[in-house]
Amino acid sequence: MSHPMNECSDIGTVYLVGAGPGDPDLLTLRAARLVMNAKILVHDGLVDPSILELARQGTRMISVAKRRAHHTMPQEEINALLIREALAGHDVVRLKGGDPFIFGRGGEEAEACRAAGVPVEVVPGISAAMGAAAAAQIPLTHREGASIVTFVAGQCKGLTEQDWVGLAGKDRTLVIYMGVKTAPQIAEKLMADGLAPDVPVAVVENAARSDMRVLRTALAGLPDLVIRAKVKSPALIIIGDVTAREDSVLAAVALEAIP
Ligand code: SAH
Numbered sequence: 001m002s003h004p005m006n007e008c009s010d011i012g013t014v015y016l017v018g019a020g021p022g023d024p025d026l027l028t029l030r031a032a033r034l035v036m037n038a039k040i041l042v043h044d045g046l047v048d049p050s051i052l053e054l055a056r057q058g059t060r061m062i063s064v065a066k067r068r069a070h071h072t073m074p075q076e077e078i079n080a081l082l083i084r085e086a087l088a089g090h091d092v093v094r095l096k097g098g099d100p101f102i103f104g105r106g107g108e109e110a111e112a113c114r115a116a117g118v119p120v121e122v123v124p125g126i127s128a129a130m131g132a133a134a135a136a137q138i139p140l141t142h143r144e145g146a147s148i149v150t151f152v153a154g155q156c157k158g159l160t161e162q163d164w165v166g167l168a169g170k171d172r173t174l175v176i177y178m179g180v181k182t183a184p185q186i187a188e189k190l191m192a193d194g195l196a197p198d199v200p201v202a203v204v205e206n207a208a209r210s211d212m213r214v215l216r217t218a219l220a221g222l223p224d225l226v227i228r229a230k231v232k233s234p235a236l237i238i239i240g241d242v243t244a245r246e247d248s249v250l251a252a253v254a255l256e257a258i259p
Contacts, residue, residue: 012086014113015093016100018125021135021208022048026126031095034123038093040085042078046097046234048209075105079112086118097234099127103153103177127151129175132207132236136214138243140173145241148172154179154186154237165193173240180233184223190239195219200244205235216243 015034020026027035035041035054043052045065052061062081064073073081085092100106100122113120129151133140140149150167155178168174168190179186191197197220205213217225219239225231 010089011118012089012091013119013121014082014086014109015091015121015123016106016109017093017095017123018099018104018127019043019047019051019095019097020126021098021128021131022050022206023131023208024048024051024054026131026208027051028123028125030123031125034093035095038091040090041093041095042082043095044097045072047095051095075108079109082109082113083116083118086113087116096125097128098131099125102127102129102151126208128177128207128234128236129238132175132204132238135208135212136202136204138202138204138238139245140175140238140242142242142245145245146171146173149175151175151177153177154182159185160189164189168195168199168239170241173238173242176237176239178233179237180226180231180235183226183231183237186237187219187222190219195239199239200241201225202238202243203229203231203235204238205231207234207236 017031017034019031032054035051036056038055038059040060040062041055042062042064055061064078064081082092082094094109096104096106098104106122110120110122129140132138141147148171150172152164152167152174154176159182176186197218199219201217201219201222203215203225205215213229215225215229215231222237
């Protein structure tokens with residue numbers, strides 16, 4: 001490969017690698033090379049199995065997604081695992097869904113590694129927003145519809161206290177990650193902030209995967225849509241006029257088709 005893994009130092013390198021939204025074709029070349037050459041690969045639950053299959057036989061695959069009682073491994077344990085392996089002289093490929101630095105806690109892992117004297121390289125990935133936008137043909141910006149785009153987390157502590165005023169509305173696109181469960185509170189919050197109930201919304205479930213669904217509604221109908229269509233994570237909620245452009249409408253599943 002063009003950048004050989006760190007073989008001469010006593011300490012291994014931790015590669016924080018973005019796996020994109022699911023389709024292996026959406027990996028960067030750098031990410032694909034690192035996965036294919038990995039000796040130790042640490043991954044979370046969002047990484048599509050077809051990407052893990054690119055690893056060669058004999059790669060130590062460590063899932064930090066789900067353990068007993070479906071609890072994810074605490075972040076401190078993940079940090080400790082990466083550091084332990086690197087200090088033992090192993091390069092570690094830490095594969096994350098989408099981009100490591102967009103709601104992926106990549107920042108925390110990079111900080112912990114650096115604090116422990118472990119070299120880190122970050123490989124960007126296609127974040128869910130870009131993957132979903134492309135697959136559903138929803139342009140996140142458009143000269144006739146949106147000159148601002150914002151990514152927010154919909155499942156944070158204190159969602160009601162977060163200030164989203166002005167992030168959605170005319171000429172802007174709001175992309176909400178992790179918002180399926182909190183969809184009713186999100187719709188309520190945005191309307192309380194003054195957003196019109198008829199602002200168009202798209203929900204993109206399993207973006208860039210074979211089972212992708214694109215559902216459209218108006219803001220006021222979002223909670224009902226999530227229930228009726230049984231929307232499951234991972235899904236993104238995209239709010240703004242760009243979701244109602246002709247291309248995205250053609251790419252959407254008609255809500256009437258849902259029983
Ligand atoms: N680092 C990731 C985001 C991790 S947070 C990235 O850059 O994409 C997890 C959230 O990302 C999910 O709750 C969902 O909102 C979104 N997400 C990730 N993959 C997705 C996919 N294939 N389709 C739709 N949403 C996705």
